[in-house]
Amino acid sequence: MWNTHWGLGIRLVFVCILLVTMAHECAGGGNLTTASCYEQERLALLKFKLHSIKDDHGMLSSWGVSNDCCTWERVGCDDATRRVVSLHLGEKVREDKLLDRVGLLVEDSYLVGGSINSSLTELVSLKHLDMSGNDFQRSRIPKLIGSLKQLRYLNLSGACFRGNIPHEIGNLSNLKVLDINSSPYDSQESMADDMSWISGLSKLEHLDLSGVDLSRIQNLDNLLYTIPSLFTLSLSACGVSMAHLGSRHPNSSKELSKFKHLDLSENDFRGQLPGLILNMTSLSFLDLSKNNMSMVWSFENFINMIPSVSELRLSGCWIQNINFSPTNLNFTTHSTIQHLDLSFNEIEGIFPFVLTNMTSLVSLDLSVNKLNSSIPAIPYLNKLDISWNSFRQIEDVGIWRQCHLQELIVSYNYLEGERLAH
Numbered sequence: 001m002w003n004t005h006w007g008l009g010i011r012l013v014f015v016c017i018l019l020v021t022m023a024h025e026c027a028g029g030g031n032l033t034t035a036s037c038y039e040q041e042r043l044a045l046l047k048f049k050l051h052s053i054k055d056d057h058g059m060l061s062s063w064g065v066s067n068d069c070c071t072w073e074r075v076g077c078d079d080a081t082r083r084v085v086s087l088h089l090g091e092k093v094r095e096d097k098l099l100d101r102v103g104l105l106v107e108d109s110y111l112v113g114g115s116i117n118s119s120l121t122e123l124v125s126l127k128h129l130d131m132s133g134n135d136f137q138r139s140r141i142p143k144l145i146g147s148l149k150q151l152r153y154l155n156l157s158g159a160c161f162r163g164n165i166p167h168e169i170g171n172l173s174n175l176k177v178l179d180i181n182s183s184p185y186d187s188q189e190s191m192a193d194d195m196s197w198i199s200g201l202s203k204l205e206h207l208d209l210s211g212v213d214l215s216r217i218q219n220l221d222n223l224l225y226t227i228p229s230l231f232t233l234s235l236s237a238c239g240v241s242m243a244h245l246g247s248r249h250p251n252s253s254k255e256l257s258k259f260k261h262l263d264l265s266e267n268d269f270r271g272q273l274p275g276l277i278l279n280m281t282s283l284s285f286l287d288l289s290k291n292n293m294s295m296v297w298s299f300e301n302f303i304n305m306i307p308s309v310s311e312l313r314l315s316g317c318w319i320q321n322i323n324f325s326p327t328n329l330n331f332t333t334h335s336t337i338q339h340l341d342l343s344f345n346e347i348e349g350i351f352p353f354v355l356t357n358m359t360s361l362v363s364l365d366l367s368v369n370k371l372n373s374s375i376p377a378i379p380y381l382n383k384l385d386i387s388w389n390s391f392r393q394i395e396d397v398g399i400w401r402q403c404h405l406q407e408l409i410v411s412y413n414y415l416e417g418e419r420l421a422h
Contacts, residue, residue: 037069037077040122041084045069047119053134054112059089076128083125090155091133110134116142123148130155132179138162138189141180146171157181157208162189165212170197175204181234182211192217199226208234210263215239221276225255233259236287237266245274256280263287265313271295273305280306287313289341294318298325299354303335310336315365316344324352338362342369343385351375367409380404387411 049055049063062073069084070077076086091110111134120126126148132155141161145154146168154172157179165180172178178201182190191213198204204227214220220240224230245264259280269291277283286309293314302323306312319342338360348370355364356376363383372390382405391413 036082037067038083042067042069044119044122045072045075045084048117051117051119052113052115056112057110059111078125081125084123085125086128087123087126088128088130089134090130091158112137114139116144118144120144121147125150127151127174128153131159132157133159135160140164141166141169141190143168145169148172149174151175153177155179163191165190165192165195167194167197170200173200173202175201176229177206178204179206179208180212181208189213195220195223198223201227203229205229206232208232209238210234210236211238213239214244215241217244220244221274224276228255228258231258231282232261234261234263235267236263239267240264241268242270242274245276257282259283261285265289265291267291269293272297273302278305281308283309285309285311288317289313289315291317294320294346297323299323299352303337303358308336310360311339312337313341314345315341319345319347321347321349321352324354336360341365343367345369347371348390349373382406383408385409387413389413 074088140163143166193216256279265287343365350373365385367385368388
């Protein structure tokens with residue numbers, strides 16, 4: 001009997017030890033702190049806040065309130081490992097901040113910083129880093145970012161960085177999204193005189209370098225062929241010309257066939273399209289706004305070169321009526337374009353007849369031109385902007401009577417000397 005009780009007691013002691021051990025681990029024992037957050041990473045975040053930024057707007061006011069950094073605002077952790085995997089430090093309302101910097105009083109929140117503390121590299125599992133829309137006061141993009149080898153997403157847009165993009169970013173072989181878009185209000189003065197590092201981003205899908213000075217780079221198009229996964233590219237206001245993107249690559253047709261989105265607005269393209277666009281057979285979005293395309297070219301041929309595009313932006317391209325002259329009387333434009341922006345051009349007098357044959361059009365922007373003739377029916381069009389033209393009578397507009405049109409904007413035209421309000 002004594003032996004039986006002794007054996008039962010041993011088992012009870014073992015169960016108690018097991019329960020205590022399990023409770024300790026659930027509370028954050030072992031490699032984890034008692035707050036379910038790695039102590040090293042918790043301290044790293046606090047160092048980053050203390051030594052890298054000023055948080056005058058209280059964006060990170062929750063940091064340090066509890067010992068569990070996984071509960072801090074803008075910090076994301078892996079549920080299983082409790083490692084920090086994401087930092088969402090981007091400004092919530094970037095438009096407000098931009099207005100604030102040109103003199104308007106708005107309520108907003110953003111971080112102010114200088115050089116970034118090396119403690120950030122202790123977040124060894126970090127996959128998502130967003131510091132967009134903050135003010136890093138024209139400091140350099142830190143080379144240490146290249147040490148965050150697990151990064152999939154990196155957004156430094158509108159954050160007031162300047163100088164050369166560090167080559168170390170090319171070490172981020174897992175990166176899928178890279179956004180270093182420089183806002184014109186930030187005067188970032190970011191640049192790149194060598195982009196050979198981009199060949200290390202073999203998994204990159206989205207690249208936005210808008211506002212970064214790329215004018216010194218030779219054969220920029222060849223670099224793009226080294227990233228077969230890339231399908232979104234934005235190079236707006238980069239000082240790029242035909243010389244940068246006009247050459248051909250042996251495998252250009254194969255490598256560029258996945259492209260969906262291309263923004264080359266506000267550059268120095270003249271006349272014809274860059275040759276690489278011809279090989280983007282899946283392209284659905286194309287923006288060439290604010291390029292000097294005043295040379296004589298046929299809109300018909302232009303559309304035939306981009307048969308898959310559904311949104312085309314040609315605002316401020318110095319386009320004139322002669323560009324819309326059909327090559328033959330039976331011309332019909334077969335395209336997939338649903339959204340067409342031709343605003344801020346030199347289209348005057350008679351409405352371009354060729355546009356009426358684009359039966360896929362859903363929205364059309366012809367604002368800030370010199371049109372004054374009746375607009376014919378376009379079957380599926382539901383939005384038309386013809387503000388800032390030369391219409392003098394409501395009858396001249398014509399299309400306003402058509403029931404399928406849901407939105408018509410005619411502001412700042414003239415009706416017998418009076419402006420048409422809407």
